[in-house]
Amino acid sequence: MIKRLLWFYSLLAVGCSAQPKTVHIVDFENVCNYPVEISVREYSNGKGPFAPGQSLAAGESVEVLSYISFSERLEESIPDAYRLDIEAQGKSVVLDKESFLAQLTRSSVERKGHTPVIWKIRDTTLCP
Numbered sequence: 001m002i003k004r005l006l007w008f009y010s011l012l013a014v015g016c017s018a019q020p021k022t023v024h025i026v027d028f029e030n031v032c033n034y035p036v037e038i039s040v041r042e043y044s045n046g047k048g049p050f051a052p053g054q055s056l057a058a059g060e061s062v063e064v065l066s067y068i069s070f071s072e073r074l075e076e077s078i079p080d081a082y083r084l085d086i087e088a089q090g091k092s093v094v095l096d097k098e099s100f101l102a103q104l105t106r107s108s109v110e111r112k113g114h115t116p117v118i119w120k121i122r123d124t125t126l127c128p
Helices: 002-017 097-105
Strands: 022-029 036-041 054-056 061-069 083-088 091-096 108-111 117-121
Touching (some): 036 061
Antiparallel strands (some): 022 061, 036 054
C-alpha cells in the first residue's frame, strides 16, 4: 500500500513540475557559388561546442544553432553572446544575436507541433 502511494505521489510530482519545452534549431545552407567557412559562438545549450572553421561547399548545410528553451520566443532563448561568422575569399560576414534574429525573419521556418522549430537560412546576401 505504501509503495502504491509513493508511486502515485511521484507521478503527481512529475506531472505537475513538467514544463513544455521548445527546441530551436537553425540550419545554414551555403548558397554561394564557392566554399565558405563557418564558425559559431554559443551554438547550443544541449550539445557540444561547434567546431570552428567548418568548411561548406556550395549547396551544403550545417546546423548553426540548437537551443532547448521553456520559451517559444527564440530571442529570449539564445544568449546575447551568440555570433555566426561566415568567411570566404578573404572577406567575412558576422552576424551577432541582433542581426542573426533579423536574418531569421527573412528565412523559412518549419514547426513540428510544439517542438522543434527549425529555421533554414538560404540567403545570397550572406556570401562574403
